[in-house]
Amino acid sequence: ETGVTQSPTHLIKTRGQQVTLRCSSQSGHNTVSWYQQALGQGPQFIFQYYREEENGRGNFPPRFSGLQFPNYSSELNVNALELDDSALYLCASSLEAGGGTYEQYFGPGTRLTVT
Amino acid sequence: GDSVTQMEGPVTLSEEAFLTINCTYTATGYPSLFWYVQYPGEGLQLLLKATKADDKGSNKGFEATYRKETTSFHLEKGSVQVSDSAVYFCALSDRGSGGSNYKLTFGKGTLLTVNP
Numbered sequence: 623e624t625g626v627t628q629s630p631t632h633l634i635k636t637r638g639q640q641v642t643l644r645c646s647s648q649s650g651h652n653t654v655s656w657y658q659q660a661l662g663q664g665p666q667f668i669f670q671y672y673r674e675e676e677n678g679r680g681n682f683p684p685r686f687s688g689l690q691f692p693n694y695s696s697e698l699n700v701n702a703l704e705l706d707d708s709a710l711y712l713c714a715s716s717l718e719a720g721g722g723t724y725e726q727y728f729g730p731g732t733r734l735t736v737t
Numbered sequence: 738g739d740s741v742t743q744m745e746g747p748v749t750l751s752e753e754a755f756l757t758i759n760c761t762y763t764a765t766g767y768p769s770l771f772w773y774v775q776y777p778g779e780g781l782q783l784l785l786k787a788t789k790a791d792d793k794g795s796n797k798g799f800e801a802t803y804r805k806e807t808t809s810f811h812l813e814k815g816s817v818q819v820s821d822s823a824v825y826f827c828a829l830s831d832r833g834s835g836g837s838n839y840k841l842t843f844g845k846g847t848l849l850t851v852n853p
Contacts, residue, residue, distance in 0.1 A: 626780075655840065664741075664826055664843030665781070678840055712780055714841075726830075726841060728773075728781040 624649050626715050626729035634735045635703050643698045643732045645713030652717060653677070654696040655726060656688060659710040671696055700734075708736045739764045743827050743844035750817055750851050758812040758847050760801075760827035768829040770794075770803050770810040771841070775824045784812075784825070817851045824848050 627646045635641050647654050653672045657665035667680035671690035685701040694715070700707055710733050714726035744759040762768065769788045773781040785794030790805035799814045810827060827844040 657841070662845075664828075664845045665841070667840040667842070670840060680840065714781075716839075725771075725783055725786065727783070730780040 626713060626727055628711075628713050628729040628732050630732060631730070632733045632735075634737065637703055637705060637736055639703050640699065640701045641703060641734060643700075643711050643713075643734070645696045645698070645715075645729060647694045647696070647713075647715030648727050650717060651715035651727070652694050653715065654690055654694065655714045655716070656696070656698045657712040657714065658682075659712055659731070661709070665712055668698070703736045705736050708734060710734075739768070739829060739831055739842040741827050741829055741842055741844035743825075743847050745845075745847070747848040747850060750849070752819055752851055752853050753816045754851075756812070756814040756817045756821075756849070758825055758827075758849070760810045760812065760844060762808050762810065762827075762829050764808075764829055764831050766831045768831040770801070771828045771830065772799070772801055772810070772812050773826040773828060773843075775826065775846070777823075781826065817849070819851045819853055822849055822851045 626648050629644045655670040656668040659665040668682050669679040670677045674690045687699045690696045710731040712731045713729045716726045740763045742761050771786045772784040774784045775781050785796040787794040787803035793802045801810050801812045824846045826846045828841045830839045
């Protein structure tokens with residue numbers, strides 16, 4: 623069973639640029655969630671995709687957007703990068719089950735640095 | 738909204754010492770509760786979970802009991818090892834506002850260092 627993978631591992635961008643981060647979900651999982659983890663903080667929920675549609679969003683501006691593809695892999699796009707966007711971006715996949723108490727499995731993350 | 742409060746670290750223990758990391762939560766619904774662990778340079782790994790009141794989650798010698806009356810989910814281990822050194826996150830999962838979105842809400846994390 624293949625786990626959650628993310629690419630790239632590290633990325634350095636300049637303020638104002640755009641970035642795309644990628645995530646491959648665990649085999650059989652149809653839901654992908656993205657989280658931002660600032661240094662020394664807990665992860666903050668950005669949004670979730672279920673069967674290719676956005677299924678909830680956290681308190682992040684519209685310049686954070688995403689996609690989910692038919693194979694359930696996902697992209698996170700961030701436009702007009704700001705210095706505060708520097709963080710570890712985590713992708714988590716899950717299989718929505720009856721009752722909704724499914725587990726989320728995390729990838730290793732992409733470390734984004736904005737200069 | 739939902740929130741999770743963890744005891745602030747860092748926590749430094751000697752090998753074989755007893756560990757407790759306190760976690761309390763606020764939620765509007767009936768959340769599931771989780772402990773995740775993050776080793777240096779890695780993503781999050783699920784350590785244990787509990788889905789309803791009085792459930793006890795356990796894994797690798799770690800335990801936590803879902804206490805609805807005190808809205809708590811404290812993590813305990815009877816004898817820690819050097820390999821347990823990591824950051825521990827308490828989290829809850831609850832249905833979003835009217836939808837099927839089970840997002841995780843995390844605490845700020847507690848750094849545990851275990852010395853030989």
